[in-house]
Amino acid sequence: MLQAESRRVRGALIAKLRDILPRQFVLTETEQLRPYECDGLTAYRQLPWIVVLPSNSEEVEKILALCTARGVPVVARGAGTGLSGGALPHPHGVLLSMTRFDRILSVDRANRTACVQPGVRNIAISEEVEGMGLYYAPDPSSQIACSIGGNVAENSGGVHCLKYGLTVHNILKLEVVLMSGESVTIGADALDMPGYDLLALMTGSEGMLGVVTEVTVRLLPKPAVARVILAAFDDLAVAGNAVAAIIGAGIIPAGLEMMDNPAILAVEDFVHAGYPRDAAALLLCELDGTESEVEAGIREVTRILELQGATEIRVATDEAERQRFWSGRKNAFPAVGRISPDYYCIDGTIPKKRLGEVLTGISKLSNEYDLRVANVFHAGDGNLHPLILYDGSQAGAFERTEALGGKILELCIAVGGTITGEHGVGVEKLNQMCIQFEMPELDQFHAIKKAFDPAALLNPGKAVPTLSRCAEFNAMHVHKGRLPFPELPRF
Amino acid sequence: MTSSDISVELISTVADAFERGTALEIQGGGTKQFYGRRPAGSLLRVKGHQGIVNYEPTELVVSVRSGTRLSELQQILAEAQQMLGFEAPAFGADATVGGMVACGFSGPARPYRGAVRDAVLGVKIINGRGQQLRFGGEVIKNVAGYDASRLMVGAMGTLGVVLQVSFKVLPAPEVTMTRTFEMSELLALEQMNIWAGRPLPLSACAFYADRLSVRLCGSGDAVLAAGREIGGDEERDAITWWASLREQGLPFFSQEEPLWRLSVPPATGPMNLPGDCLIDWGGAQRWLFCEHSADALRQVVRDAGGHATLFRGGNRDSEIFEPLQSVQWRLQRELKRAFDPRSILNPGRMVEGW
Numbered sequence: 001m002l003q004a005e006s007r008r009v010r011g012a013l014i015a016k017l018r019d020i021l022p023r024q025f026v027l028t029e030t031e032q033l034r035p036y037e038c039d040g041l042t043a044y045r046q047l048p049w050i051v052v053l054p055s056n057s058e059e060v061e062k063i064l065a066l067c068t069a070r071g072v073p074v075v076a077r078g079a080g081t082g083l084s085g086g087a088l089p090h091p092h093g094v095l096l097s098m099t100r101f102d103r104i105l106s107v108d109r110a111n112r113t114a115c116v117q118p119g120v121r122n123i124a125i126s127e128e129v130e131g132m133g134l135y136y137a138p139d140p141s142s143q144i145a146c147s148i149g150g151n152v153a154e155n156s157g158g159v160h161c162l163k164y165g166l167t168v169h170n171i172l173k174l175e176v177v178l179m180s181g182e183s184v185t186i187g188a189d190a191l192d193m194p195g196y197d198l199l200a201l202m203t204g205s206e207g208m209l210g211v212v213t214e215v216t217v218r219l220l221p222k223p224a225v226a227r228v229i230l231a232a233f234d235d236l237a238v239a240g241n242a243v244a245a246i247i248g249a250g251i252i253p254a255g256l257e258m259m260d261n262p263a264i265l266a267v268e269d270f271v272h273a274g275y276p277r278d279a280a281a282l283l284l285c286e287l288d289g290t291e292s293e294v295e296a297g298i299r300e301v302t303r304i305l306e307l308q309g310a311t312e313i314r315v316a317t318d319e320a321e322r323q324r325f326w327s328g329r330k331n332a333f334p335a336v337g338r339i340s341p342d343y344y345c346i347d348g349t350i351p352k353k354r355l356g357e358v359l360t361g362i363s364k365l366s367n368e369y370d371l372r373v374a375n376v377f378h379a380g381d382g383n384l385h386p387l388i389l390y391d392g393s394q395a396g397a398f399e400r401t402e403a404l405g406g407k408i409l410e411l412c413i414a415v416g417g418t419i420t421g422e423h424g425v426g427v428e429k430l431n432q433m434c435i436q437f438e439m440p441e442l443d444q445f446h447a448i449k450k451a452f453d454p455a456a457l458l459n460p461g462k463a464v465p466t467l468s469r470c471a472e473f474n475a476m477h478v479h480k481g482r483l484p485f486p487e488l489p490r491f
Numbered sequence: 492m493t494s495s496d497i498s499v500e501l502i503s504t505v506a507d508a509f510e511r512g513t514a515l516e517i518q519g520g521g522t523k524q525f526y527g528r529r530p531a532g533s534l535l536r537v538k539g540h541q542g543i544v545n546y547e548p549t550e551l552v553v554s555v556r557s558g559t560r561l562s563e564l565q566q567i568l569a570e571a572q573q574m575l576g577f578e579a580p581a582f583g584a585d586a587t588v589g590g591m592v593a594c595g596f597s598g599p600a601r602p603y604r605g606a607v608r609d610a611v612l613g614v615k616i617i618n619g620r621g622q623q624l625r626f627g628g629e630v631i632k633n634v635a636g637y638d639a640s641r642l643m644v645g646a647m648g649t650l651g652v653v654l655q656v657s658f659k660v661l662p663a664p665e666v667t668m669t670r671t672f673e674m675s676e677l678l679a680l681e682q683m684n685i686w687a688g689r690p691l692p693l694s695a696c697a698f699y700a701d702r703l704s705v706r707l708c709g710s711g712d713a714v715l716a717a718g719r720e721i722g723g724d725e726e727r728d729a730i731t732w733w734a735s736l737r738e739q740g741l742p743f744f745s746q747e748e749p750l751w752r753l754s755v756p757p758a759t760g761p762m763n764l765p766g767d768c769l770i771d772w773g774g775a776q777r778w779l780f781c782e783h784s785a786d787a788l789r790q791v792v793r794d795a796g797g798h799a800t801l802f803r804g805g806n807r808d809s810e811i812f813e814p815l816q817s818v819q820w821r822l823q824r825e826l827k828r829a830f831d832p833r834s835i836l837n838p839g840r841m842v843e844g845w
Binding site: 110111112113133134155157161162166168178182183184185186189190191192193194195196198200201204205208209221222223224244245247248250289290292293295297350351352353378381382383416418419420421422423424425429433436437438440444445447448449450451463464 | 800
């Protein structure tokens with residue numbers, strides 16, 4: 001678009017948006033737009049054209065219908081805590097901030113559900129229903145800030161998802177506005193719905209299919225007791241075997257987390273959780289349930305850990321100690337942020353049994369790219385978060401970091417895993433999507449998108465790469481002979 | 492364990508049907524042929540596509556070809572003290588894994604351990620263009636691309652021929668105990684939902700003819716403690732009873748059809764509908780033998796926040812499933828087109844015309 005033409009179109013659009021929303025909720029000045037230029041992935045920035053802050057679904061319907069009529073792209077944004085650039089603005093698009101949708105509309109105690117607006121913070125739901133002995137299970141580490149609408153868009157998990165599931169397992173119903181401006185109910189207050197499972201399709205669709213204006217979540221009874229065990233190992237592979245042994249014994253821990261030595265040192269320096277500084281790997285295993293059930297479980301897990309060769313085992317004796325054990329893991333990201341000017345969080349998932357080989361591969365790549373990596377691992381479900389430490393003020397450092405991140409993700413695919421366990425593709429992993437999926441599969445994704453948004457105006461350019469981009473990427477990629485681990489079978 | 496991969500043959504048959512625009516009726520073991528609208532098209536037999544492709548008990552994941560018998564899969568999981576949590580009904584010894592996924596039926600454990608779709612991690616399918624596609628994977632957390640895997644559950648083959656499915660499996664419970672109570676329907680519905688709001692190891696709650704049956708599963712300690720907490724009488728022979736409920740083998744199910752399945756919010760009170768009703772899923776699934784007009788019945792269920800399916804019997808050329816509202820209908824129609832542009836896969840099995 002030519003600059004003069006662009007200014008004219010923008011001016012006319014602003015005027016129309018001000019017919020829909022009060023003046024203060026249509027932001028147009030650069031200093032007002034600045035806070036929206038990125039999400040949690042701050043390496044990617046783009047000033048939006050216009051920001052709007054609606055507060056009810058009628059306003060959203062009107063805004064989307066207007067943008068459709070004018071062919072203007074729309075990007076929806078929740079709390080902006082996403083880590084893959086899914087809410088990165090479009091340079092000639094409207095950024096739809098959902099933060100004013102911040103009310104818990106109702107709680108149905110008998111049916112154990114809560115109906116909330118998408119801007120409600122994840123943790124606020126559990127806080128609201130605490131007195132009823134209920135809670136909302138998915139607990140991403142950003143839960144004090146992230147919004148439930150964003151959780152739906154990314155299918156967020158958390159440390160408890162091995163036992164209690166992801167967002168897709170814990171929601172019942174969505175109110176959604178399509179890009180056409182039409183509203184549609186997806187899911188039901190019952191446990192299933194007629195027709196295709198659009199609820200599953202919407203969950204994790206990264207804001208590409210519709211804008212969520214209401215979410216009905218499932219609430220679970222709070223377990224009577226939760227206790228955590230800390231175990232240290234002098235070898236990462238041995239710790240990996242211990243994880244397999246626990247699960248193989250028929251135990252599903254409420255949380256099962258692992259950290260490598262660089263991560264242990266970083267958090268120990270930061271929060272003084274009392275972790276053994278010389279351990280090669282540290283395992284946290286939380287069990288919940290009834291008093292007697294947890295007692296028996298703790299005995300069994302302790303026995304397994306001893307048998308597997310843990311060098312140290314500690315069971316938290318009270319709630320304060322339990323919180324202290326967890327504080328290290330929960331502060332792993334900021335702790336790493338303290339020891340390096342910048343860090344980049346990777347989000348691959350691997351079959352658990354391949355952990356040893358993947359960590360060895362990462363360590364080789366880390367040497368090759370001359371960048372330090374600390375690893376935290378949702379060991380129960382195979383979701384690995386390598387944190388790459390770099391200094392963004394050095395020329396080329398970020399590019400090298402991104403390249404290393406890409407290699408790590410390719411390694412995850414090569415061992416039968418995936419390029420994103422919970423952070424989404426966004427703008428960040430479009431190239432890796434070209435490796436994970438074949439062209440007909442990507443084509444099928446585009447066809448799904450088209451069924452919901454024929455003009456491709458909602459969050460364009462995210463989540464699913466174009467076929468031409470992949471053709472170009474794959475050609476470059478294999479041509480240069482940089483395909484990692486050529487000895488491994490690719491599937 | 493039989494293992495045979497006939498995917499090449501299946502792909503070529505679907506590609507050929509796409510070229511010609513001819514309809515295919517997809518069939519696994521043929522045990523759920525009674526379900527859905529009347530099928531049409533030439534038979535595409537999937538049951539020859541058999542075998543466990545990958546099973547790692549410590550990964551909690553099993554990948555299996557769609558023609559594999561459900562009973563065979565269950566036996567292999569049981570040997571490792573694991574199970575499919577959703578307790579799918581088979582409705583016959585020939586039931587296959589593909590048919591289980593296509594129909595999406597879950598058994599009595601569904602409210603407490605999740606549905607078929609909750610356990611699906613990945614699929615391989617043939618879409619209506621005859622292309623083999625793979626979505627999801629063999630890991631528990633995976634958000635790359637749209638969730639087309641779970642979309643296959645309950646789609647009755649209309650979006651793709653399911654070739655292979657990866658499931659998350661669960662450890663089999665150490666102990667199972669059933670307790671029964673004499674009470675009214677109203678009280679039973681209240682009681683089931685009060686218990687579901689407490690941290691109890693529930694795995695099923697059903698009610699029929701003034702009798703509430705509650706199944707507890709888990710570690711020995713937890714089940715004993717929960718049994719003491721909820722009271723009632725211990726039912727010794729309950730395993731057969733729950734299996735008969737799941738497989739619709741109880742005397743209740745031998746009444747004259749049509750049989751309706753009502754899916755409602757669990758705490759919904761007794762339904763104001765004529766006919767004999769059995770309550771499963773802690774109140775969320777109700778089986779009803781009822782001659783009432785479909786429209787009137789559906790209205791009552793809709794008002795309760797649910798939907799009704801004509802499960803067995805009745806007119807199979809009519810609306811078997813809850814009619815979709817306009818925007819919803821269009822979205823689903825477009826989605827069908829996206830996977831099966833010439834409408835060759837089980838056309839009309841779910842919705843008239845496509």
